[in-house]
Amino acid sequence: MAPRVILLPGDGIGPEIMQSALEALSALGVELDYEEHLFGGAAIDAHGTALTGETLTACKSADAVLLAAVGGPQWDTTDPDKPRPEQGLLGLRKGLDLFANLRPVKPIPALYDASPLKRELIERTNLIVVRELTGGIYFGAKTRSEDRASDDCVYTRAEIERIARIGFSTASSRVTSVDKANVLETSRLWREVVREIHKREFPNIELEHLLVDNASMKLIAAPRHFEVILTENMFGDILSDEAAMLTGSIGMLPSASLGDQKPGVFEPVHGSAPDIAGTGQANPLAMILSAALMLRHGFRLENEAAAVESAVEQALAEGLRTPDLGGTATTKEATQAVLKYL
Numbered sequence: 001m002a003p004r005v006i007l008l009p010g011d012g013i014g015p016e017i018m019q020s021a022l023e024a025l026s027a028l029g030v031e032l033d034y035e036e037h038l039f040g041g042a043a044i045d046a047h048g049t050a051l052t053g054e055t056l057t058a059c060k061s062a063d064a065v066l067l068a069a070v071g072g073p074q075w076d077t078t079d080p081d082k083p084r085p086e087q088g089l090l091g092l093r094k095g096l097d098l099f100a101n102l103r104p105v106k107p108i109p110a111l112y113d114a115s116p117l118k119r120e121l122i123e124r125t126n127l128i129v130v131r132e133l134t135g136g137i138y139f140g141a142k143t144r145s146e147d148r149a150s151d152d153c154v155y156t157r158a159e160i161e162r163i164a165r166i167g168f169s170t171a172s173s174r175v176t177s178v179d180k181a182n183v184l185e186t187s188r189l190w191r192e193v194v195r196e197i198h199k200r201e202f203p204n205i206e207l208e209h210l211l212v213d214n215a216s217m218k219l220i221a222a223p224r225h226f227e228v229i230l231t232e233n234m235f236g237d238i239l240s241d242e243a244a245m246l247t248g249s250i251g252m253l254p255s256a257s258l259g260d261q262k263p264g265v266f267e268p269v270h271g272s273a274p275d276i277a278g279t280g281q282a283n284p285l286a287m288i289l290s291a292a293l294m295l296r297h298g299f300r301l302e303n304e305a306a307a308v309e310s311a312v313e314q315a316l317a318e319g320l321r322t323p324d325l326g327g328t329a330t331t332k333e334a335t336q337a338v339l340k341y342l
């Protein structure tokens with residue numbers, strides 16, 4: 001039986017770029033059984049909630065989940081009692097226990113000059129952000145009254161241990177653990193636990209600790225310094241958007257959200273880009289590269305994953321540029337340019 005993949009196109013440019021990923025998968029000839037579900041704002045409009053019980057159950061029994069993006073101004077609200085598209089994303093990550101978010105940042109040579117940063121700075125950068133995805137300030141208790149609001153930031157030893165193990169096993173030489181241990185208690189526990197796991201289980205990997213403010217500067221000043229950036233949920237969110245600019249655009253960055261068991265969720269790092277939704281201008285490459293991560297991490301189809309990545313590189317080498325990369329190619333043209341090499 002073909003592996004079952006749940007498709008969550010979501011909102012904004014989500015459905016447009018999901019189509020591109022499906023065309024790339026189909027060109028590869030990989031047999032997959034798809035089941036599509038409404039998610040995010042689209043699910044709020046239809047069912048009053050961003051993630052229905054039915055969709056979560058379907059995801060739990062699938063072999064992988066391919067997700068595009070959620071959110072949009074029509075669902076933006078500051079009222080804590082109103083549903084938000086992003087709750088679907090957080091509920092899915094928590095519901096599937098996807099504690100490890102891998103965000104590889106490897107600028108493609110053809111795009112060295114598409115980055116606002118100098119070519120000599122970004123050349124040969126090859127880093128990965130290993131972001132803790134189901135803890136921290138995102139998931140702590142929240143309170144809100146007229147004049148006061150709070151978000152609890154909580155981490156347990158067990159949560160830090162398991163993401164630290166992923167970080168160290170992803171590295172071949174160096175892990176940079178990023179925290180705010182000069183201020184935050186959660187960061188002080190983070191640092192202690194990362195040190196322990198390092199000493200006990202991965203003594204041959206070099207470990208350094210950086211404070212997050214310094215790390216954000218160093219990421220731009222000397223990106224080649226980094227191999228694995230191991231960090232908590234919110235710092236990882238922010239640093240990965242920053243790192244995206246090393247590749248030229250947020251439209252280039254894929255991610256894999258993994259737990260101890262199947263299924264993983266494979267999703268671009270960017271959001272639903274409401275400012276360009278419906279214009280046909282979205283860069284589909286982060287979505288297509290997320291499908292490649294699904295082939296690699298979800299199905300162990302390394303050759304097929306590499307084929308997709310190589311097709312993307314060849315299309316860019318040939319001159320493919322969507323507007324975010326300074327060109328004029330539409331989503332459809334970009335997809336065709338990749339398909340040519342599959």
Ligand code: NAD
Pocket residue numbers: 013068069070071072073086089250251267268269270271272273274275276281282283284286324
């Ligand atoms: P965004 O990532 O959607 O967009 C930021 C900027 O990058 C915009 O100018 C957008 O046009 C551009 N951009 C993003 N993806 C692009 C692509 N593939 N091609 C070309 N340009 C692209 O972030 P935002 O505007 O802050 O958020 C918009 C909505 O998306 C919000 O509701 C937010 O909560 C949501 N969001 C969802 C996810 C997700 O579903 N994983 C991630 C981030 C943000």
Ligand code: IPM
Pocket residue numbers: 086089090237269271
């Ligand atoms: C991301 C997004 C999400 C996050 C939002 C939409 C909840 O920014 O996947 O990076 O903060 O994790």
Ligand code: MN
Pocket residue numbers: 237238241269
């Ligand atoms: Mn983000």
